[in-house]
Amino acid sequence: MLRIKIKYLLIFLIVFSITVSCKSIVEEKEQNSTSEVSYIxxxxxxxxDLGADPDDxxxxxxxxxxxxEFDIEGLIVATGCWRKTQSSTEMLDTLVNAYEAVYPNLKVHAEGxxxxEYLRSISVMxxxxxxMGDVGTGKDSPGSELIIKAVDKDxxxxxxxxxxxxxxxxxxxIWKVRETRSSAELEKFLTKLRLFDILGQGDSGAWIAKNFPDVFYIRATGVYGWQPPKNGDYQRSDIQSHGPLGAVYPDTKYATEGDTPAFMHIYxxxxxxxxxxxxxxxxxxxSFIKKEGIRSMSCVEKENETKYDPYYMYGNTSxxxxxxxxxxxxxxxxxxxxMDWSITNDYSDAxxxxxxVLNGDQTRQVMKIKAAPGSTVALSAAGSSDPDGNTISYSWSFYxxxxxxxxxxxxxxxxxxSATVEIPEDAGNKSIHVILEVHDDGEPNLYAYRRVIISVN
Structure with a gap:
């Protein structure tokens, strides 16, 4: 009888040990999985204004x-000074159709x-x-209603x-919310908006900035000069040659991808x-110092904006x-x-x-550290990894x-x-930005970053 009890006790202990080990492995996988997508x-x-220029x-x-990488909540076909009327989402639908053709491949390479079907549901006019001639009573559109609904979400x-x-x-x-809600409700609505305007292509931006001076409004004018050569080898070989999405990427007429900095800012x-x-x-x-009268493109008549003077927006630094x-x-x-991802359903082909990882932190958030003048700050990227098993190179730089x-x-x-930052003796009450750049030796080399802001006491 004692032998039987001991036998069952040993079996219990073995099963318990296996259960704990499996639970630990599952928890570790869940923890690692969470860390890989631990960002907002x-x-x-x-x-x-699709159709005004191929760059859209x-x-x-x-x-x-x-x-x-984003929660895209609206794809809205609208107008601008280079395309003053729109009639349908047809051009946008063509792009979403191309995306549909490559979607099975894309989701092999990254989650999210x-x-x-979802993109079609948010593709509206x-x-x-x-x-401003198309703003006011009776001017609500599916796009303006979509914006209100998105901001109102909990x-x-x-x-x-x-x-x-x-x-x-x-x-x-904004006009509708102002007309139909209380001042407090309007303020709540505006505080959730972040507006990013490429070059100014209408008078409505000036109207917003003038009438709602506290709204978060960026007008980007430094949107030329960052692109690869116009219709060059990169555009031909790395983008346009790649499947259905490459096929709907048109040749450059004026400037390549002039609107891309808008979403690259929040990448x-x-x-x-x-x-x-x-x-x-x-x-x-x-710059956080708002600038007065950042004017729109030449296609916007000056008097359309000058009537709102003075108005202020955030603009590019020097x-x-x-x-x-x-x-x-x-x-x-x-x-x-x-684009490579879009043409293969084999993860190992791209x-x-x-x-x-920054000082053990696996998120994508900016890290803030305090230090004293004359001290040293130790920074470590230990634990950084590459999903393809490629060799990783590191670079720490002062920005x-x-x-x-x-x-x-x-x-x-x-x-x-692992690196060490030497804090200068005369850096008191100043900030020092350090960028960790990690890149692999795959084809093409891919980069990831972490930023450290050192506040010196």
Missing amino acids: KPRIINTT KQSMVRQLVSAN YPTP GQDEYG DPRPVWVMGWGGMNTVAQA PNGLNDPEQIDQGGWGGRF EGSEAIKRWSEAYNNDFAAR NHHPLP DEPSSYDGPVKIQNSSSH
């Missing part, structure tokens, strides 16, 4: 292959790609006439509304916090498009790799982004422009996974 997806709504189609292709994240053409669809949304790659517009990232760098171009190899390779400290900063072992 930006909410984004695009308004685009180009930018849309890049955004569609990057769609897993929206279904084609905005204002179909130009400027979701604490702000809504980034991008103007690839004019901004009168969001102007109509969650670990490089910047888009709310902190002076940090700098793939979409450029902007670096202009150079603030984008400094990251050119990374964002070009990112697009090329994603390259994938490395996963950086001068967004740093309030204006002198040189020494970084020891800047090409190692």
Whole structure:
């Protein structure tokens, strides 16, 4: 009898041990899985004057292959000074159809790609006439209603509304809320909006900035000069030759992908916090000192905006498009790799982004550290990995422009996974921005980032 009891006790202990081990493995997998996607997806709504210039189609292709990185809540066909009327979503539908053809491949390479059916459900018409002439009573559109509905969601994240053409669809949304809700409700609505306007292509942006001066409004003018050569080998070989989405990426007529910086600014790659517009990232760098009268493109008659003077917006810093171009190899390779994803359902046939770790932190958030003048700060990328097993290279650099400290900063072992930042003696009450850049040796090389902001006491 004793032998039987001992036998069953041993069996119990073995089963218990296996159960605990399996639970530990499952928990570890869940923890690792969570860490790989541990970032806040930006909410984004695009308004685009498709058909005015081929560059809107180009930018849309890049955004569609990057769609897993965002919560896209609206694709709105609207107008601008180069295309003052719109009649349908036909051009947008063609792009979504191309996305549908490659969607089975894309989702093999990354989680989070929206279904084609979902994208169709948010592909709507905005204002179909130009400027403030199409804002007011009886001017509601499916696009303006979609914007209101998105902002009203019980979701604490702000809504980034991008103007690839004019901004009168969001102007109509704001107009309606002002007319139908209390002042407190209007203020609540406005605080969730983040507006990003490419070049100004209508008078509605000035109307918004004038009448709602506290609204978060960026007008980007430094959107030329960061692109690869016009209709060059990169465009031909790495993008247009790649399947259904490549086939709908048109040749450049004027400038390549002029609207891409809008969503690149909020690209969650670990490089910047888009709310902190002076940090700098793939979409450029902007000043928190609002500028007066940032004028629209030449197609907008000056008197249409001057009647709203003075109005103030956030604008590019003095670096202009150079603030984008400094990251050119990374964002070009990112697009090329994603186009590779679109034409193969074999994960091993394409390259994938490395996963950086900063001082044990596996998120994509900006890290903030305090330090004293004359001290040293140890930084480590230990634990960084590559999903394809590629070799990883490291680079730690001082990012001068967004740093309030204006002198040189020494970084020891800047090409190692562990580095040491020497805090200058005269850096008191200043900030020092350090960028960890991790890239692999795959084809093409893919980059990932982490930013450290050191606040010196």
